Amino acid sequence: MNNHHSIDYIEFSVLDMAVAKEFYSRVFGWRFTDYGPEYAGIQGEGREVGGFAKADSVTSGGPLVVLFSHRLEETRDSVVAAGGTISTEIFPFPGGRRFHFIDPSGNELAVWTTE
Numbered sequence: 001m002n003n004h005h006s007i008d009y010i011e012f013s014v015l016d017m018a019v020a021k022e023f024y025s026r027v028f029g030w031r032f033t034d035y036g037p038e039y040a041g042i043q044g045e046g047r048e049v050g051g052f053a054k055a056d057s058v059t060s061g062g063p064l065v066v067l068f069s070h071r072l073e074e075t076r077d078s079v080v081a082a083g084g085t086i087s088t089e090i091f092p093f094p095g096g097r098r099f100h101f102i103d104p105s106g107n108e109l110a111v112w113t114t115e
Helices: 017-028 072-081
Strands: 010-014 031-034 039-043 048-054 065-068 085-093 096-102 108-113
Touching (some): 017 039, 017 072, 072 085, 072 108, 085 108
Parallel strands (some): 065 108
Antiparallel strands (some): 096 108
């Protein structure tokens, strides 16, 4: 596989490591490798694909990370149940539907589906 210039790793700033790990494992089933109290790697298929870095503050804006879901409404409900806030309700766009949410640290992400 040629991965030259492809996105290889995404790092999120988080205010509380335990809260961030609980939120993302509960909603998306993510697994982590701890590297001390201020960093946790996000485990993907066969390798680490990202991480959480402890920060004193989180700035909103910047690139929007968009995740995929086969069951969009179920994922939205899981985000809310785990303590996230829906910032943009589900809306259609060419190619599918999506919503945006704010995680417990203040990061905004989106989730989309083709259905």
